[in-house]
Amino acid sequence: MATNQSTTSADYTSFPFATNRNNITDDYEISPEALGVGINGKVLKCKHRRTGQKCALKIIKDSIKARQEVILHKKACENCQYIVQVLDVYENKFRSQRCILIVMECMEGGELFNRIQQRNDNPYTERDAARYILMIVQAVNHLHKMDIAHRDLKPENLLLTNQSNDAILKLGDFGFAKEGHNEPLPLTSPLFTPYYVAPEILYHNRYDKACDIWSMGVIMYILLCGYPPFFSEGGHTISSRMKNKIKTGDYQFPDAEWRNISSEAKSTIQRMLTVDPVQRITIDGILTSSWLTELTSDRAINMNALQDVETRQQLEAAVASATDDQRRIDDDLDIEISGPEASRIAKRAAKRKQQMAVDNEEHQ
Numbered sequence: 276m277a278t279n280q281s282t283t284s285a286d287y288t289s290f291p292f293a294t295n296r297n298n299i300t301d302d303y304e305i306s307p308e309a310l311g312v313g314i315n316g317k318v319l320k321c322k323h324r325r326t327g328q329k330c331a332l333k334i335i336k337d338s339i340k341a342r343q344e345v346i347l348h349k350k351a352c353e354n355c356q357y358i359v360q361v362l363d364v365y366e367n368k369f370r371s372q373r374c375i376l377i378v379m380e381c382m383e384g385g386e387l388f389n390r391i392q393q394r395n396d397n398p399y400t401e402r403d404a405a406r407y408i409l410m411i412v413q414a415v416n417h418l419h420k421m422d423i424a425h426r427d428l429k430p431e432n433l434l435l436t437n438q439s440n441d442a443i444l445k446l447g448d449f450g451f452a453k454e455g456h457n458e459p460l461p462l463t464s465p466l467f468t469p470y471y472v473a474p475e476i477l478y479h480n481r482y483d484k485a486c487d488i489w490s491m492g493v494i495m496y497i498l499l500c501g502y503p504p505f506f507s508e509g510g511h512t513i514s515s516r517m518k519n520k521i522k523t524g525d526y527q528f529p530d531a532e533w534r535n536i537s538s539e540a541k542s543t544i545q546r547m548l549t550v551d552p553v554q555r556i557t558i559d560g561i562l563t564s565s566w567l568t569e570l571t572s573d574r575a576i577n578m579n580a581l582q583d584v585e586t587r588q589q590l591e592a593a594v595a596s597a598t599d600d601q602r603r604i605d606d607d608l609d610i611e612i613s614g615p616e617a618s619r620i621a622k623r624a625a626k627r628k629q630q631m632a633v634d635n636e637e638h639q
């Protein structure tokens with residue numbers, strides 16, 4: 276049976292900033308509309324009663340890990356416009372369960388990949404992809420300079436301020452973030468999302484800043500062609516064949532989609548998807564790479580394959596369990612999820628739970 280090997284170097288038992296102990300509903304009107312849901316909880320729309328500011332509210336059960344998330348997120352977002360801002364933190368009880376409530380700026384543009392899928396009117400180009408990557412790189416640069424690894428870089432955690440084409444992209448979800456180096460992966464927790472997992476995690480359960488670079492390489496690859504460099508065939512979450520490909524860095528740039536992409540972009544991806552984390556390009560190397568510093572091509576990229584990244588695997592099973600999952604979400608914390616995103620959110624929650632089950636099984 277696997278054990279939790281993680282050690283905590285910093286003390287996250289108490290907050291190094293003032294939290295609110297009064298009931299959040301004194302200050303915020305909470306909407307039943309969900310903006311999203313993840314493994315740790317749901318994110319709801321809310322509005323500040325006095326100022327009318329629209330915000331996002333994430334509710335998580337109180338624990339050291341939850342406190343670590345909030346402390347690192349708050350620390351990371353200070354002085355960085357590419358990280359979702361934490362506006363307020365509450366400690367409240369729901370049905371005698373202690374919860375932490377994180378009020379964040381509301382990222383009204385939603386998740387990056389959904390936005391790219393929706394911009395049918397406007398061609399999406401390599402230059403657009405470079406603009407997005409630069410914002411991600413700047414967020415990660417800020418974190419790495421503070422000796423924080425995010426460890427969960429994936430499209431669901433990359434959110435846009437609004438629906439316009441010049442919206443700012445920001446990084447959120449510090450649920451797996453860690454200060455310091457080389458923490459062993461807690462084996463009982465599925466800390467990785469298959470598409471984005473770095474080889475060293477599969478090899479050694481070592482999980483530090485270099486894994487953020489790998490995950491950014493995967494995101495950059497998808498942003499330039501619409502599909503991931505590593506994926507499983509036959510509906511598995513992560514097959515052993517896919518694991519082997521990640522471990523050996525075995526991926527291609529198929530000519531059909533990559534013919535028109537610059538050689539600078541491909542070479543940057545190759546340096547990010549370098550299997551040995553010691554040889555892998557660092558954040559400083561990416562920031563000075565010619566692909567980001569020089570003007571890139573404005574030739575349109577066909578992103579028709581992008582929806583497959585979300586739906587390729589286990590969609591049928593997710594749809595089948597969505598009804599049950601929706602009910603479980605609705606029961607939890609007495610909040611009824613509604614809004615246009617509700618069904619997509621329920622499907623994703625079902626898919627994530629399946630992923631967790633598979634990953635847990637494999638680790639035991």
Ligand SMILES: Nc1ncnc2c1ncn2[C@@H]1O[C@H](COP(=O)(O)OP(=O)(O)OP(=O)(O)O)[C@@H](O)[C@H]1O
Pocket residue numbers: 310311312313314315316317318331333359379380381382383385386431432434447448449450627
């Ligand atoms: N500030 C925000 N504004 C708008 N939507 C948000 C915001 N924060 C989170 N979301 C939405 O809620 C989803 C879940 O949030 P988050 O990733 O923080 O939760 P989680 O439980 O830690 O997720 P995960 O399963 O990825 O670990 C996001 O993918 C996003 O769609």
